[in-house]
Amino acid sequence: MGVSLKDVAQRAGVSVKTVSNVVNNYPHVTPHMRAKVQQAIDELGYRPNLTARHLRKGRTGIIALAVPELGNPYFAELAGAVIDAAARYDYTVLVDHTAGLREQEVLVSQGFRSHVIDGLILSPIHLEAEDLTGRDETAPLVLLGEREYEAPYDHIAIDNVAAAREAVRHLLSIGRRRIAFIGSRTGRERQPAHLRLRGWREELVAAGLEPDENLVAATDGYGRVDGATAMAALLDRGERPDAVFAYNDLIAIGAMRTLTERGLIVPDDVAVVGFDDIEESRFGAVTLTTISPDKQAIARLAVESLVERLAGHRAEPLRARPGYRLLVRESTSTGGPAAKAVRTGHRQDLAAPG
Structure with a gap:
């Protein structure tokens, strides 16, 4: 049998709710209480069931990153940065390849794999603003790259x-x-x-x-x-x-x-x-x-944007300008x-x- 939240709570002498708050990294936990719970987690070797956690929220725990060319070192380095940023939120990244083809970019943006992902980060080359008009896919979309779009989606690009x-x-x-x-x-x-x-x-x-x-x-x-x-x-x-x-x-x-x-x-x-x-x-x-x-900032902003969208914390489109x-x-x-x-x-x- 695996170690449960209840086991951790008993070891730390706190409620299951307090343990849950620490595991989910909620901010309203005192440093003393957080340290006490973390010590119990370490002693018992507790590991959260991420799949169950995401399923309880109606999520898959997977976000997608679609880039034009995986063989291009820039996109390979960017993908690595996105994977690292997503891991901080317990998300797995599905990396897709569009070959820079407009039809593939449209297919991906319209929810080609929406049944397995919670959100999409897309770096398009030939996608046009009109391709996004009437998009009825509910999974949040974040656009990367320096191409400008007059569309109601988060867009992260350097100047x-x-x-x-x-x-x-x-x-x-x-x-x-x-x-x-x-x-x-x-x-x-x-x-x-x-x-x-x-x-x-x-x-x-x-x-x-x-x-x-x-x-x-x-x-x-x-x-x-x-x-x-x-x-x-x-x-x-x-x-x-x-x-x-x-x-x-x-x-x-x-x-x-x-x-x-x-x-x-x-x-x-x-x-x-x-x-x-x-x-x-x-x-x-x-x-x-x-x-x-700043590839790390691009990746971090993209993942944070999806997480905020999924949590319902923001409605207005984000226009972010990472540094260089x-x-x-x-x-x-x-x-x-x-x-x-x-x-x-x-x-x-x-x-x-x-």
Whole structure:
């Protein structure tokens, strides 16, 4: 027989209700009483039956996270952060893969697996606001990613335009003027690539420079091959930039490979800034300067939002803006790898590379 709440209550000399309050982490328990109950829990080896707890509340104890591409390190790292955040609320995370296809994103958002999940965290690429109109699925939905939506759902995203401007401002501060943008996309103006391109343009204009649209290179995808191909296309048509701001780290890494193959030195000939701060950006032959979204905050806010919705504590849509940092590494620094600047907004500290 397993240890019950009653057993713990008898050992601690308190009521079953008090034990339940401690186990469920309710705030209105004195520190002394909480410590007394916790000691009894530890002595008896009590483990709560999470399945039964969720079922009593009409829940499954499972939330879903749907991302475009599990092979992309950014989404893999984000998934890990969501799993850790959900564990603090005794939730299990079901990770789904949409392949960035609109029809899959619509299917997931409309409750494809609603019979097994309590809520959904969705990071879409091509989903449109009209796809969410008339959504009758009762499971709460939280949208991630920098794409903007005018829809009554919680949305958590960093400020793409401001982050892009920070990246370009850094390149300008080290004397670069022919700054290319690699990773533009066709489609709606509210896609993340358009927002980052907008930040590129705005910062150049703010510096008194005319954005050179010949230095904008589109990509078909978001990977290393796409970055390498786009960088080669720029060079082949005679557009030699002195800096590159890439849509993401994978594109930046691909671009740096092409630059090396063409005999150009990063950062002396061409400085490079990426976006996402994936682990790979810290371990290349030339470490990558990048915009680092606060993935832990994104995950925490997403899970907390679902938990609050499920508890009925909030009705109005949440619009959260997690922070980001510009991490300056070797791809934009000619001063050697000993120490690099780490910027957060207008703040600047010293940090070891990575």
